[in-house]
Amino acid sequence: MNDTIAAIATPFGSGGIGVIRISGDKAFDIASRLFSTRKSKPETYPLLKSHKVYHGYVFDLKTYDVIDEVLLIPMQGPRSYTAQDVIEIQAHAGTIVLRTILEQILSCGARLSEPGEFTKRAFLNNRIDLTQAEAVADIINAKSVNALKFAASQNLGTLKNKINDLRDKLINLLSLIEVSIDFPEDVQSFEPGAKEIELIDDILEKCREFIKQHDDACFLKDGIRITICGAPNVGKSSLMNRLLEQDRSIVTAIPGTTRDPVEEGLNIDGIPFVITDTAGIHQTDDLVEIIGIEKAKDHINISDLVLFMKEPGTSFSDREFEKILLPDKLRDVKVIFVVNKIDLEEENLPELSEKYQHIPRIEISALLNRGIKELKQKIVNICIADLDLEKSSIIPNLRHKKALEQAVEGLEAFKEGVIQSLEEEMLAIDLKNSIDCLGTITGETASVDILDNIFNNFCIGK
Ligand SMILES: Nc1nc2c(ncn2[C@@H]2O[C@H](COP(=O)(O)OP(=O)(O)OP(=O)(O)O)[C@@H](O)[C@H]2O)c(=O)[nH]1
Numbered sequence: 001m002n003d004t005i006a007a008i009a010t011p012f013g014s015g016g017i018g019v020i021r022i023s024g025d026k027a028f029d030i031a032s033r034l035f036s037t038r039k040s041k042p043e044t045y046p047l048l049k050s051h052k053v054y055h056g057y058v059f060d061l062k063t064y065d066v067i068d069e070v071l072l073i074p075m076q077g078p079r080s081y082t083a084q085d086v087i088e089i090q091a092h093a094g095t096i097v098l099r100t101i102l103e104q105i106l107s108c109g110a111r112l113s114e115p116g117e118f119t120k121r122a123f124l125n126n127r128i129d130l131t132q133a134e135a136v137a138d139i140i141n142a143k144s145v146n147a148l149k150f151a152a153s154q155n156l157g158t159l160k161n162k163i164n165d166l167r168d169k170l171i172n173l174l175s176l177i178e179v180s181i182d183f184p185e186d187v188q189s190f191e192p193g194a195k196e197i198e199l200i201d202d203i204l205e206k207c208r209e210f211i212k213q214h215d216d217a218c219f220l221k222d223g224i225r226i227t228i229c230g231a232p233n234v235g236k237s238s239l240m241n242r243l244l245e246q247d248r249s250i251v252t253a254i255p256g257t258t259r260d261p262v263e264e265g266l267n268i269d270g271i272p273f274v275i276t277d278t279a280g281i282h283q284t285d286d287l288v289e290i291i292g293i294e295k296a297k298d299h300i301n302i303s304d305l306v307l308f309m310k311e312p313g314t315s316f317s318d319r320e321f322e323k324i325l326l327p328d329k330l331r332d333v334k335v336i337f338v339v340n341k342i343d344l345e346e347e348n349l350p351e352l353s354e355k356y357q358h359i360p361r362i363e364i365s366a367l368l369n370r371g372i373k374e375l376k377q378k379i380v381n382i383c384i385a386d387l388d389l390e391k392s393s394i395i396p397n398l399r400h401k402k403a404l405e406q407a408v409e410g411l412e413a414f415k416e417g418v419i420q421s422l423e424e425e426m427l428a429i430d431l432k433n434s435i436d437c438l439g440t441i442t443g444e445t446a447s448v449d450i451l452d453n454i455f456n457n458f459c460i461g462k
């Protein structure tokens with residue numbers, strides 16, 4: 001933690017500006033040795049003042065040739081990203097120029113940083129908690145405006161504050177119990193009762209609400225899964241390409257063209273989707289087609305929304321529909337009934353049966369791009385109908401959810417113990433477990449493994 005690290009913080013490749021970051025005790029010293037506000041390197045080092053922007057030059061320390069004209073920003077800790085002394089150098093963004101500057105920095109005694117090491121230092125120096133560190137990664141990886149909004153809110157500490165609030169209440173309760181255990185003669189024995197159960201119920205409710213928020217909205221981060229299915233040749237691949245606005249899937253007049261599922265990300269109105277085109281489902285002896293059909297069914301089973309396609313001149317049958325979408329699956333999976341190729345025939349279109357009238361139906365022509373905009377609107381409306389985006393401004397991730405579930409388990413055991421008037425020592429164990437679980441969310445009690453797992457997923461230079 002005390003050594004000085006450095007890395008190129010911007011992506012590789014050419015661009016306007018590339019940033020190199022240095023963090024640690026030697027950062028200012030290294031910058032002074034390499035940098036000058038003058039074109040020729042003077043004998044004396046410039047004395048760099050914190051939080052000022054310097055215009056100048058970075059030099060090769062052996063030849064004293066100018067490597068690049070740069071802007072340099074010194075930030076003395078703790079007022080910096082890592083809470084250590086930090087130098088940021090904005091140079092021209094070419095791979096060679098940035099690497100050459102980085103090599104000079106490393107030759108002055110800095111070490112190349114590991115992935116996420118700058119953010120890890122910010123965490124270890126208590127500038128941010130673990131939820132905020134995770135939010136940094138989420139901001140970088142956000143696939144939609146909404147995902148970015150949630151990540152930004154978490155970066156400001158919304159989840160941390162709520163978790164800390166719950167944890168503090170439990171710590172208060174635990175200290176009352178522990179005092180009573182440790183000093184039985186000095187203090188009046190503390191016996192948790194109805195008031196404490198009420199407190200635990202309140203905390204349990206909040207934990208469960210967080211877990212639900214994860215379940216409800218995690219698809220906003222990872223993408224809502226849509227599968228296009230139907231008989232061969234109905235135009236599934238044509239629809240896929242229309243939705244994506246690119247030729248991703250092969251389209252031919254030959255039935256059985258698509259074999260392997262074709263998957264692609266799609267963003268509609270800032271909401272991320274993962275859309276899959278599948279093999280046409282029908283009776284066949286062709287081994288490759290049979291495997292493709294099995295894969296299609298697997299995709300249907302894990303999707304959030306299915307576009308069930310039909311073409312004019314065919315009829316809707318409950319049996320065929322249910323064979324593809326198992327009836328009990330219909331409760332979870334959302335369906336849109338898509339009638340394609342209406343340019344060929346406007347009469348004699350397949351209709352949903354009485355039993356499935358509640359399923360939304362739309363008529364399109366993938367060939368002529370008719371009805372595609374309306375279909376996209378329907379997709380969005382259906383997928384976010386149950387979701388109150390404003391309300392769920394906090395979305396715990398899977399790691400948080402697991403910790404919350406363990407905390408809930410501990411609190412339930414504690415509550416049961418209170419009801420059964422168990423010994424205080426036993427109650428304290430359950431309570432302490434829950435406190436620790438909540439602590440892993442913010443990083444208060446997180447193990448080295450958890451930290452490594454989180455920070456190793458970062459890019460170098462962040
Ligand atoms: N007239 C008309 N033809 C269409 C329309 N959509 C697709 N087609 C044609 O129908 C044929 C099959 O289209 P695909 O998109 O390959 O159909 P598919 O459902 O993916 O077929 P498989 O992969 O074989 O199951 C092609 O010749 C398309 O040009 C449409 O809206 N109108």
Ligand SMILES: [Mg+2]
Nearest residue numbers: 236237257258
């Ligand atoms: Mg196809």
